[in-house]
Amino acid sequence: VKQAGAIGWSEVGSREAALVERCAVGDDLACAELVAEHQRMVFNLAVHLLGDRDEAADLSQEVFLRVFRTIHRFRGQSSLRTWIYRIAVNQSRNRQRWWRRRHRSEQVSLDEHVKAYGELGDRLPQAAPDRVLANKELASRVWKALDDLPFEQRTAVVLREVDGLSYEEIAFTLGITIGTVKSRLTRARQALRGELREWSA
Amino acid sequence: MTPLRCAHVRRSLSPYHDGELPRDQYVAVHRHLQGCESCMAELRGLDSLTERVRSAAVSRAEVLSTDLSGLAPGVVSRLKAEEEASLAGRLRLLVDDGHVVWAALGATAASVLCAFIVQGILLYAAQVRPDSLAALLATLASSGTNQNPSRVGGSVQLPRAYSGAVMPTAIAYQGSNDEGVVTLAAVVTREGTVSNVELLALDEGRRPSGDAAELLSMLDMAATARFEPARHGRHPVAVSMVWLLARTTVRGKPVLATNLDLAPRRRPVREPRGTSSEAPSPRSSPLGAIS
Numbered sequence: 001v002k003q004a005g006a007i008g009w010s011e012v013g014s015r016e017a018a019l020v021e022r023c024a025v026g027d028d029l030a031c032a033e034l035v036a037e038h039q040r041m042v043f044n045l046a047v048h049l050l051g052d053r054d055e056a057a058d059l060s061q062e063v064f065l066r067v068f069r070t071i072h073r074f075r076g077q078s079s080l081r082t083w084i085y086r087i088a089v090n091q092s093r094n095r096q097r098w099w100r101r102r103h104r105s106e107q108v109s110l111d112e113h114v115k116a117y118g119e120l121g122d123r124l125p126q127a128a129p130d131r132v133l134a135n136k137e138l139a140s141r142v143w144k145a146l147d148d149l150p151f152e153q154r155t156a157v158v159l160r161e162v163d164g165l166s167y168e169e170i171a172f173t174l175g176i177t178i179g180t181v182k183s184r185l186t187r188a189r190q191a192l193r194g195e196l197r198e199w200s201a
Numbered sequence: 202m203t204p205l206r207c208a209h210v211r212r213s214l215s216p217y218h219d220g221e222l223p224r225d226q227y228v229a230v231h232r233h234l235q236g237c238e239s240c241m242a243e244l245r246g247l248d249s250l251t252e253r254v255r256s257a258a259v260s261r262a263e264v265l266s267t268d269l270s271g272l273a274p275g276v277v278s279r280l281k282a283e284e285e286a287s288l289a290g291r292l293r294l295l296v297d298d299g300h301v302v303w304a305a306l307g308a309t310a311a312s313v314l315c316a317f318i319v320q321g322i323l324l325y326a327a328q329v330r331p332d333s334l335a336a337l338l339a340t341l342a343s344s345g346t347n348q349n350p351s352r353v354g355g356s357v358q359l360p361r362a363y364s365g366a367v368m369p370t371a372i373a374y375q376g377s378n379d380e381g382v383v384t385l386a387a388v389v390t391r392e393g394t395v396s397n398v399e400l401l402a403l404d405e406g407r408r409p410s411g412d413a414a415e416l417l418s419m420l421d422m423a424a425t426a427r428f429e430p431a432r433h434g435r436h437p438v439a440v441s442m443v444w445l446l447a448r449t450t451v452r453g454k455p456v457l458a459t460n461l462d463l464a465p466r467r468r469p470v471r472e473p474r475g476t477s478s479e480a481p482s483p484r485s486s487p488l489g490a491i492s
Contacts, residue, residue, distance in 0.1 A: 026284070028277050035273035043272075044258075044265050053264050060269070064276040065283075139260035142253050160219065161254040167221045186215040193250055 016080050024072045035064050038081065041163070042088050048158045049092040051147065059095055063088045078172050085165070085173045089155055096151055145195040153188035160185060206233065210240050218247040350388045350439040360389040360428040360440065385423055385444040391437040393430040398423050401443065419446075 022030030042063050046056035066087050074083055146154050152174065159165045159173060167181045174181070210233050216222045217230045234241050258265075330336060351357065384401040398420050423444070430437040 026280075028281075031277050031280065032273040035276050039269045039272050040265075043267065043269055047261060047264055048258060053267060057267065057269075057272070060272055061276055061279070064272070065279060068276070068280055135256065136260060138253065139257040142257035146254070146257075157254065158258075161251050162258045167216070167219065182216050182221070185219070186212065189215055189247060189250055192254075193246055196250070196253065 017076065020071060020074055020080060023068060031068055034067070034080075038084050039064070041081070042084060045085065045088050045158065045163065046092060048146075048162060049089075049151075049155060050096060051143065055095065059088075059091055062095075063091050066091060078169070082165070082169045082172050085159070085163075085169070086175070089159075089173055092155075093151060141196065142192075145192050148195065149188055149191060153184055153191070156181060156184045157188045157192065207237060207240055210234070210237070211243060214240065214244055214247060218244060218251070350441045351433070356433060357438065357440065358432040360393065360431045360442070362428060383419070383446040385420070385446065386441070387423070387444055388439055388441050389428050389430060390439045391430050393428045393437075395424050395426050395428070 019030055019034055023034055039060060043056055043060045046059045046063075047053065050056055050059065063084070067084055070087075074080070077083075078086075146157065149157070155174065156170055159170050165173065167178045170181045171178045176184070210230055213222060213226060213230050217227060220227075222230060234244060326335075386397070386399045386401050387395045388397045390396055400416060400420060423446070431440040432438065
């Protein structure tokens with residue numbers, strides 16, 4: 001029943017353990033390998049949580065620095081992936097608070113930017129323009145609705161729907177119980193559906 | 202299907218949709234959904250939401266495909282930089298940082314200055330007025346004090362009996378008529394008093410016929426004597442001395458009987474003298490030997 005991406009608590013492979021071990025003693029190659037393996041996942045999560053490419057890239061670097069500073073404390077209590085998720089979410093939470101405070105008035109979300117100036121890189125879409133436009137419109141609505149959610153609910157939805165984490169992994173990532181994950185996801189979905197239904201109507 | 206049952210199912214729909222329900226609940230909800238159109242519609246709404254969110258994520262593909270090849274080298278170099286900054290880097294920084302060097306030099310200069318100031322204060326404080334307490338203490342600490350009697354040298358004027366000197370009228374063995382010499386060690390203080398009186402020895406070959414109590418009383422009497430103190434230059438100094446008490450008996454003659462004071466009474470007269478081992482004079486005369 002579990003999603004394909006779900007990894008059990010005690011399933012940290014020996015290869016991963018060896019990689020962590022090498023990173024802990026400061027092996028540059030191992031560190032580069034770990035970053036290359038997880039950078040896409042961290043960056044994507046940061047983009048979805050912060051909605052800004054540069055912010056996400058900056059945060060990704062902070063996340064990996066934090067990972068290597070604290071990797072000696074990693075004892076396989078979760079998969080390495082979930083552990084990195086947890087750090088990424090914590091860093092995003094801090095960043096998002098700071099960012100919201102500093103740029104509340106001048107913040108332009110990525111999707112608004114895309115809507116106003118076209119896709120970054122000015123690549124023309126290949127599909128039929130109307131359909132693409134409608135999809136973009138829908139996507140920006142979805143992100144708008146997600147942005148309106150509290151950070152914790154938005155993170156739970158992204159981790160579940162986009163990253164496909166199990167409830168157990170979400171619980172570890174957010175530092176909450178599985179019961180709280182259930183109720184948080186239920187509430188977030190109700191809010192999202194309400195928001196999107198309003199828009200559809 | 203009762204509405205309550207539906208309400209219960211609605212609460213479980215989200216985890217059902219995610220496949221996170223325990224098996225028995227999953228089966229129960231599944232059965233309910235087979236016959237409940239509204240709950241099924243609710244579930245489809247959740248499916249559709251998932252679909253929308255996923256496609257919204259895909260719509261960011263352009264952003265998500267940002268080239269991240271610079272991330273790993275950036276992280277590694279920052280890690281190295283941090284490591285350097287934490288160990289040897291900090292030490293190097295101490296030397297490189299001019300502020301620290303100036304601070305160190307300033308601190309050193311201040312320490313040296315403090316040392317000079319302290320030295321100066323100590324030197325200045327040593328030049329004290331002669332009537333100050335410090336000068337008094339310094340004089341007391343030097344040789345010639347009552348606590349530290351000086352040795353007799355060429356320039357020391359010896360203690361003398363003078364007109365105002367107090368001499369005990371009777372230092373004598375009451376129980377014996379024998380002549381003899383008693384040797385005492387004593388200190389004549391700056392004030393002219395006698396202290397630290399000790400019985401050194403009795404005259405060779407003559408046993409004192411008086412008992413111990415009489416000797417002690419003689420010592421007590423000797424301790425009450427007053428002298429003109431010894432002087433070094435103009436300053437009185439304390440000196441140690443050996444005091445020879447010689448007792449002689451003067452036999453009276455009829456011619457002299459008119460002077461009752463010179464009657465055959467044993468009356469030692471004390472006069473400490475500057476030389477030791479001087480032979481006892483025929484008259485009763487204490488001999489002072491200053492050591």
